[in-house]
Amino acid sequence: MLLHLAGAVALLLYATRMVRTGVERAGGPMLRRHLQQLLSNPVAAAGIGAVLALAFQSATAVNLLLSSLAGSGLVPGVSALVGALGADFGSAVVVRLLTLDLSLVMPMAMIGGTVIFLSTEQRAWRQAGRILIGAGLILMALHLIGQASEPLRDSHFLPLVIGYLTDDPVTAFLVAAICAWLFHSSVAFILLVVALATRGLIPAELGLVLMLGGNLGGALIAVVLSRGAVPETRAVPVANLVLRGGAAVLTLLALRANPVPMDWLGATAAAQILNGHIVFNFAVVMLALPLARRAHDLVLSLLSKPSQLSADLTPATTLDDSVLGEPSQALANVTREVVGICGDLETMLETVIQLYEVPDAARIEAVARLDDRIDLSHSRIKLYLARLANSGMDAGATQRMQELLAACIALEQAGDVASSNLLAHVKRKHDRGLSFSPEGWLELVDLHGLLLTDARLAFNIIVSRDQNTALALVRAKERFREAERRATALHFGRLRDRGIRSIETSSLHLDTIRDLKQINSLLATLAYPVLEEKGLLASSRLRLPEAGIA
Numbered sequence: 096m097l098l099h100l101a102g103a104v105a106l107l108l109y110a111t112r113m114v115r116t117g118v119e120r121a122g123g124p125m126l127r128r129h130l131q132q133l134l135s136n137p138v139a140a141a142g143i144g145a146v147l148a149l150a151f152q153s154a155t156a157v158n159l160l161l162s163s164l165a166g167s168g169l170v171p172g173v174s175a176l177v178g179a180l181g182a183d184f185g186s187a188v189v190v191r192l193l194t195l196d197l198s199l200v201m202p203m204a205m206i207g208g209t210v211i212f213l214s215t216e217q218r219a220w221r222q223a224g225r226i227l228i229g230a231g232l233i234l235m236a237l238h239l240i241g242q243a244s245e246p247l248r249d250s251h252f253l254p255l256v257i258g259y260l261t262d263d264p265v266t267a268f269l270v271a272a273i274c275a276w277l278f279h280s281s282v283a284f285i286l287l288v289v290a291l292a293t294r295g296l297i298p299a300e301l302g303l304v305l306m307l308g309g310n311l312g313g314a315l316i317a318v319v320l321s322r323g324a325v326p327e328t329r330a331v332p333v334a335n336l337v338l339r340g341g342a343a344v345l346t347l348l349a350l351r352a353n354p355v356p357m358d359w360l361g362a363t364a365a366a367q368i369l370n371g372h373i374v375f376n377f378a379v380v381m382l383a384l385p386l387a388r389r390a391h392d393l394v395l396s397l398l399s400k401p402s403q404l405s406a407d408l409t410p411a412t413t414l415d416d417s418v419l420g421e422p423s424q425a426l427a428n429v430t431r432e433v434v435g436i437c438g439d440l441e442t443m444l445e446t447v448i449q450l451y452e453v454p455d456a457a458r459i460e461a462v463a464r465l466d467d468r469i470d471l472s473h474s475r476i477k478l479y480l481a482r483l484a485n486s487g488m489d490a491g492a493t494q495r496m497q498e499l500l501a502a503c504i505a506l507e508q509a510g511d512v513a514s515s516n517l518l519a520h521v522k523r524k525h526d527r528g529l530s531f532s533p534e535g536w537l538e539l540v541d542l543h544g545l546l547l548t549d550a551r552l553a554f555n556i557i558v559s560r561d562q563n564t565a566l567a568l569v570r571a572k573e574r575f576r577e578a579e580r581r582a583t584a585l586h587f588g589r590l591r592d593r594g595i596r597s598i599e600t601s602s603l604h605l606d607t608i609r610d611l612k613q614i615n616s617l618l619a620t621l622a623y624p625v626l627e628e629k630g631l632l633a634s635s636r637l638r639l640p641e642a643g644i645a
Contacts, residue, residue: 099243107236107283111153113229117222140174141181141380148185153280157182158317158332166328172395173388179317179335180383183310184376190285191369193233194293201238205231218545240290257297264304268347271308272315281313285372292364299357302368303350307343310375314339326398334394338383339376346375414479422492425483429476429499430558436472436506437554439465443510444550444614447517448543451607454525459518466514473507476500498624502557509617516610520603529600532589538582539604542611545575553618562629565622572619579612 147157158179165175208227211220260267275284288305291297297305317332360367360374383390413431418424443465446458480500488496523529531539552568555561586604 096243096246100240103236103239103243104278104283104287106232106239107286108278108280110229110232110236111280111283113232114151114226117225117229138177138384140178141184141384144178144181144183145185145188147178148182149189153282154179154182154186154313155280155316155320157185158335159320162317162321162328162331165331166325172327172330173391175331176334176338176391177380177384177387179331180338180380180387183313183335183339184373184380186282186313187373187376190282190289191373193237193282193286194289194365194369198234198238201231201234203231204228204234237286237290240287257301260304261298261301264301264347264351267301267304268308268311268343271305272312275309275312276315276319279316281309281316284309284312285368289365289368292368295364297364299360299364299367300354302364303371304347306368306372307347307375310372311336311340311343326395329398330391330395333398334387334390337394338386338390339379342375342379342382414475416479416482419479419483422483422488422496425479426492426495426499429479429483429496432472432476433499433503433506433557434554436469436503436510437557439469439472440506440510440513441547441550441554443513444543444547447513447521448540450518450521451524451539454521459521462518463514466510469507469510473503476503494624494628499557501624502621505617505620509614512610512614512617517607520607520610524603529603531600531604534589535586535604538585539607539611542575542578542582542608545571545578546611546615549575549615550618553621556621556625560625562625562631565625566631568619568622569626572615575612575615579608582608 144157144161147160148154151157161170161175161178161182164170165172204227208224208229208231210224212224212228215221260270271284271288275281278284285306288297288302288309292299292302314332314336318329318336321329321332357367360370413428413435415425415428418428443462446462450459450462477500480496483496484493549568549571552564552571556564556568583605586601586608590601
């Protein structure tokens with residue numbers, strides 16, 4: 096019974112992640128650009144956050160998205176915080192919707208999603224199919240949880256556990272917070288609590304305590320995932336934890352001091368937990384609105400103190416000279432340093448396309464500083480590996496060292512293209528008042544979205560050295576090449592049909608396509624060492640039959 100229950104919970108976690116990644120892949124870059132305008136008003140930000148949570152089915156994903164925008168300076172930090180609080184409310188609504196009787200929706204969503212996913216190669220439609228399949232799997236997982244937990248009705252051990260947790264709400268609260276954090280999804284955890292309450296296994300009083308603990312654990316997830324980011328990024332999830340988690344603790348204390356009549360929240364235990372979850376998160380949004388700016392500024396000031404003290408110091412590095420005699424440890428340090436370069440490059444790529452639309456001197460300078468930081472890390476890594484090469488490594492360590500050095504060089508060159516070429520295009524476009532046609536701009540946005548997807552595959556290869564990921568990156572490079580050719584052909588077609596409105600605009604358009612392609616080609620080289628080791632790379636091209644590519 097426990098094995099079946101664990102399997103059902105695992106399916107629930109996977110399905111919620113499937114929906115979230117489908118939404119991210121379908122509209123990630125475009126979504127970021129629109130959010131910059133929509134989140135300018137803190138009050139409207141709460142509604143935007145709730146809508147995003149409904150789409151992502153995850154308040155954590157929205158929290159991380161908004162905090163990254165705040166860290167990049169694209170939206171005010173207080174607006175991102177209010178949006179994160181709105182996302183918490185939106186995730187509560189998601190839980191309520193998923194517990195409705197949707198028995199007919201489940202097979203329809205899975206059938207429709209599968210048909211869409213398998214019948215087209217268009218990226219947007221395939222991600223729509225992925226989202227539908229994920230939604231169907233969520234409903235299936237909830238049904239399986241109900242079935243798997245049915246034998247617990249007759250358990251002699253469960254009443255003892257439930258009784259203990261009911262008598263000790265503080266322990267129950269902490270256990271729920273830990274479980275929600277381990278699940279990495281407060282939505283999945285609270286759905287599990289509701290499913291057990293529906294079977295009469297958890298009383299409403301205990302369910303409310305577990306719900307409050309789940310909210311604390313859910314707020315903690317984004318804090319842990321963003322712990323290595325800059326203070327401007329970390330301030331949003333930390334302030335959200337202070338407000339949402341603090342409200343959960345205060346509500347727990349209030350319920351212990353003055354228990355409320357449970358029938359106010361619904362007729363059944365499950366309904367009471369669900370409605371309590373919605374009421375709690377709505378109250379947090381309303382009460383936190385006047386406190387959001389003060390909370391964000393206070394948290395940001397606390398997080399920024401260490402960085403202010405070391406503002407004039409050289410940025411920290413993971414390259415520890417004391418382990419140069421241990422190649423495995425030294426190479427692990429180099430890998431961490433290269434991963435840091437990947438993060439800086441991804442931020443550059445995400446920001447530079449937005450500067451085409453809205454030029455901002457501070458953000459242009461920030462991109463240039465990131466390139467300087469990449470150059471510094473690149474120099475450090477080369478010197479570190481040069482010293483490591485004299486420590487007597489075996490063949491495997493030598494090969495890994497060469498891979499990391501090649502990856503570092505490719506990433507540094509990609510950063511140079513983004514900083515030198517693309518920023519130059521941004522300045523030329525706005526200094527001379529140039530503008531793209533709607534079709535041309537959409538083509539550039541699509542190419543940029545493909546580039547970001549390929550970049551994330553390349554970054555993953557550095558750490559995982561996974562053959563399937565390397566193959567996926569090479570296939571993605573071919574798709575990017577086809578998209579580049581198609582965009583170029585469409586551009587010349589418009590010139591032929593409409594005449595040349597501006598030779599400079601045409602040049603800017605083609606130069607941008609060329610530079611995006613160059614960055615993509617540099618990143619694709621990160622797949623070659625893995626494929627060569629597996630015997631999938633010939634001297635001139637990928638061996639398609641052996642790689643299993645049609």
